[in-house]
Amino acid sequence: MSALLAFYLNPRNDLSGQTVAFFTLCFVPIALSILIGVVVGVLVYRNALLSFISVNLSSLVRAVPVLAALFIFVPIFKVGFLPAAIALTLLGIPPVLLNTYIGLRGIDPASIEAARGMGMTNGQILTRVQAPLVLPVLAAGVRTCAVQVVATAPLGGLIGAGGYGEYIVDGVNRLDTVEILAGAILVAALAMLIEVGMGAVERRLTPKGLRVGNP
Amino acid sequence: MKYLFSPFNYRLSDPSSIPNLTLQHLSIVGIAMLFSVVIAIPIGILVSRYRRVYLPVITIAGMLYSIPGIAFVAVLITITGLTLKTILVPLVAYNQLALIRNTVASINGIDPALVQVAQAIGMNRRQTVGRVLLPLALPVIVAGIRIATVTTIGIASLAGFIGQGGLGSLIFINITVRDYDAILAGAVLLAALAIAADVLLLALQTALNRGRSALTVS
Numbered sequence A: 001m002s003a004l005l006a007f008y009l010n011p012r013n014d015l016s017g018q019t020v021a022f023f024t025l026c027f028v029p030i031a032l033s034i035l036i037g038v039v040v041g042v043l044v045y046r047n048a049l050l051s052f053i054s055v056n057l058s059s060l061v062r063a064v065p066v067l068a069a070l071f072i073f074v075p076i077f078k079v080g081f082l083p084a085a086i087a088l089t090l091l092g093i094p095p096v097l098l099n100t101y102i103g104l105r106g107i108d109p110a111s112i113e114a115a116r117g118m119g120m121t122n123g124q125i126l127t128r129v130q131a132p133l134v135l136p137v138l139a140a141g142v143r144t145c146a147v148q149v150v151a152t153a154p155l156g157g158l159i160g161a162g163g164y165g166e167y168i169v170d171g172v173n174r175l176d177t178v179e180i181l182a183g184a185i186l187v188a189a190l191a192m193l194i195e196v197g198m199g200a201v202e203r204r205l206t207p208k209g210l211r212v213g214n215p
Numbered sequence B: 001m002k003y004l005f006s007p008f009n010y011r012l013s014d015p016s017s018i019p020n021l022t023l024q025h026l027s028i029v030g031i032a033m034l035f036s037v038v039i040a041i042p043i044g045i046l047v048s049r050y051r052r053v054y055l056p057v058i059t060i061a062g063m064l065y066s067i068p069g070i071a072f073v074a075v076l077i078t079i080t081g082l083t084l085k086t087i088l089v090p091l092v093a094y095n096q097l098a099l100i101r102n103t104v105a106s107i108n109g110i111d112p113a114l115v116q117v118a119q120a121i122g123m124n125r126r127q128t129v130g131r132v133l134l135p136l137a138l139p140v141i142v143a144g145i146r147i148a149t150v151t152t153i154g155i156a157s158l159a160g161f162i163g164q165g166g167l168g169s170l171i172f173i174n175i176t177v178r179d180y181d182a183i184l185a186g187a188v189l190l191a192a193l194a195i196a197a198d199v200l201l202l203a204l205q206t207a208l209n210r211g212r213s214a215l216t217v218s
Helices: A002-009 A015-044 A048-063 A066-072 A081-105 A109-117 A122-159 A165-174 A177-205 B018-049 B051-066 B069-080 B084-108 B112-120 B125-162 B168-176 B180-208
Strands: none
Touching (some): A015 A122, A048 A081, A048 B180, A066 A081, A066 A122, A066 B125, A066 B168, A109 A122, A122 B069, A122 B168, A165 A177, A177 B051, A177 B069, B018 B051, B018 B125, B112 B125, B125 B180
16 A cells, blocks of 8 residues: 555656546547537437437447557557547447437427427427436436546557556556556546446436336 | 458468457457356346345446456456456456346346246246246347447457457557557457447347347346
């Protein structure tokens, strides 16, 4: 433990710099995936052909191994932040897109009819009926996306994207147990934090009437 | 793409040729899947009997699943070193979530009335399991195995990171010498293998379900 602490405190290991790099490497792709996934999901869900294409393309992308995705862009963009960020964004889009689509398709048209019948305007229907029904499903997608991106981001250390992954890669190359653990512990803790945190957000966003017990 | 199409990379006598690496990759995936299924399905059956342990078991499996592969492998290197065990343990741990979830869903998804009907028409216990429960549960369990296999093919590439071969080694060995063509070949082969497994197991799943699309819990 004291060796780990000494590693973190050693200014040569630049913990604060790597932390900033790691968080940038995670949050830029997550934000972009949410933006792209939601926008595309909303745009395609009414059109049968477009939604068929985007849903199947998303499932296909999901099957592509993360390592492969990360390295497919290396020949084009060389090493560094850019290929890693692009690959992570591409990995993050499918869960958000699929869940936006499923969430929007899953709304019973009768509830929208009922809202209209009560005299709600389109804006009210969007904010008071559609949004509360879609948000929990969307949050589940964002959770998958965030966990996946955070879990893959350390591999960016292999292509010089910076962040905690560099500790792991450097540690394995030199078989330096302390450095390996220093990177692995931070990465694992962050990923679990996001998994548990986003789980709580997901439950929060589920309207009371829709909360069900465990299956 | 030169690397991918050069006949030099297909000589069977070369242990690091594409066919041999693919075979090695598949054997790692196969061993991992075997262990995963043997562990997860009994757990899934138990959990579906005792509902109260479902949430804790799934939460633990979810937390294991959220550990980044490279971090998991890195920690294990400090314990088991650069051996096959170091890659198999994370693979088996990751598969638990999908497999347990689907096993539970498959058992819970069976209408209890069907079991009663089976008993009412005079089936004994073994016939009920073999002719009613298993055919109904199998497609959903296979759906879980499909998700797990596809993920495993991807994560097994980390075997290359610890010198245990497989298609990932095309990537990890060549990243240090910046041979982008070989890296691309590794990435393309990995993606192709994962997609092929996905399609094949989807076909099996649909066949088991007699053409009806199966319920998938992902």
